[in-house]
Amino acid sequence: MIPIEIKQAMYGFMMSQTLFVGDEIGIFDYISQGKANNLSDLAKLADVNPDALKRLILAAVSIGLIEFKDGEYKIPDHLQPFLARNSSQYCGDSFSHFREVSVRTFLNFKEALKENKPQWQSIFAQTQEESPFGQLYNNPKHLENFLDSMWGLGYAPAQELVKKCALHQHNVLVDVGGGSGSFAIAALENHPNLKAIVFDLPKVRPYLERKFSQHQIAERINFIGGDFFKDELPPGDVYVLGYILSDWNRENGTQLLNKIYNSLPKGGLVLIVEKLFNEDKNGPLETAMMNIAMLLETWGQHYSGSEYIQWLQEIGFQNCKIIRSNGEKHMVMGIK
Numbered sequence: 657m658i659p660i661e662i663k664q665a666m667y668g669f670m671m672s673q674t675l676f677v678g679d680e681i682g683i684f685d686y687i688s689q690g691k692a693n694n695l696s697d698l699a700k701l702a703d704v705n706p707d708a709l710k711r712l713i714l715a716a717v718s719i720g721l722i723e724f725k726d727g728e729y730k731i732p733d734h735l736q737p738f739l740a741r742n743s744s745q746y747c748g749d750s751f752s753h754f755r756e757v758s759v760r761t762f763l764n765f766k767e768a769l770k771e772n773k774p775q776w777q778s779i780f781a782q783t784q785e786e787s788p789f790g791q792l793y794n795n796p797k798h799l800e801n802f803l804d805s806m807w808g809l810g811y812a813p814a815q816e817l818v819k820k821c822a823l824h825q826h827n828v829l830v831d832v833g834g835g836s837g838s839f840a841i842a843a844l845e846n847h848p849n850l851k852a853i854v855f856d857l858p859k860v861r862p863y864l865e866r867k868f869s870q871h872q873i874a875e876r877i878n879f880i881g882g883d884f885f886k887d888e889l890p891p892g893d894v895y896v897l898g899y900i901l902s903d904w905n906r907e908n909g910t911q912l913l914n915k916i917y918n919s920l921p922k923g924g925l926v927l928i929v930e931k932l933f934n935e936d937k938n939g940p941l942e943t944a945m946m947n948i949a950m951l952l953e954t955w956g957q958h959y960s961g962s963e964y965i966q967w968l969q970e971i972g973f974q975n976c977k978i979i980r981s982n983g984e985k986h987m988v989m990g991i992k
């Protein structure tokens with residue numbers, strides 16, 4: 657019999673598609689919210705063929721995403737908050753980039769192993785852009801999906817992490833490449849005297865301004881559009897780099913860290929918010945998988961906490977420490 661480790665890896669891509677497509681057509685949401693609990697109603701609501709849908713549902717049942725009890729479909733209680741779209745813990749936003757982009761870049765994994773570089777040619781006909789973001793952001797749907805994913809992966813851990821650092825002693829937080837604004841928004845929601853600036857590529861502005869007003873913090877937060885490699889960073893006493901150092905090579909990362917160090921006043925903070933490898937690099941699984949995605953879609957990689965600390969110390973930061981969340985995104989802090 658094929659061992660379980662091999663079976664899980666072999667069928668893993670089919671399981672991902674069951675999750676992504678089930679979420680996209682709304683099946684998990686309809687069941688969670690009690691809008692439908694039988695095949696024909698679900699097929700009507702999702703506008704798909706009932707016989708074909710049955711196969712997706714059987715797969716979801718066997719994965720454990722759906723239960724079938726007393727003739728009705730049900731989402732297991734512990735999964736409901738994550739699969740119902742009206743829940744604050746809904747995680748479907750974080751699938752969208754995987755579903756639209758990563759499943760395609762992974763088709764070029766073998767090429768990437770030879771070339772050791774991103775594989776955007778698997779999606780875009782022309783790939784002259786040096787930065788993956790230029791290409792991604794030329795397509796409004798990819799931009800929206802990407803930022804939704806960033807929000808989905810970032811907001812919950814940020815809410816936890818901002819409570820674990822003394823941000824009340826600081827005045828202006830600059831979220832460098834702040835993306836969907838997940839960290840800056842969580843920081844302001846938890847620290848009423850703090851102000852924030854999200855510095856990111858100009859195309860991100862409309863998405864962010866929508867988020868600022870949805871979270872009712874628009875008067876304490878600004879967006880500044882620019883290029884963090886070419887432009888001056890706005891002044892602040894806390895700089896955040898969330899999923900930035902894992903996007904770029906070591907040289908570019910060092911350039912950014914030096915820029916931040918030089919912009920900070922003495923006593924100012926740098927906060928690196930990232931997935932971390934275990935110290936012996938035997939996991940976690942999510943970090944190891946995303947480390948492949950970083951190869952296929954960026955110029956960066958993931959590191960362990962002590963590797964980040966060493967990097968920060970080389971730049972000149974002191975009292976560096978790791979602050980962990982209960983999730984996958986953790987923080988490495990350094991003080992100037």
Ligand SMILES: C[S@@+](CC[C@H](N)C(=O)[O-])C[C@H]1O[C@@H](n2cnc3c(N)ncnc32)[C@H](O)[C@@H]1O
Pocket residue numbers: 787789806807810832833834835836837838855856857860882883884885897898899900903929
């Ligand atoms: C992986 S996302 C991380 C977003 C956010 N910090 C988070 O943790 O969710 C990388 C972000 O860097 C931004 N970015 C990429 N290149 C940039 C550049 N040259 N200047 C400014 N922002 C850039 C992207 O627009 C994107 O929002």
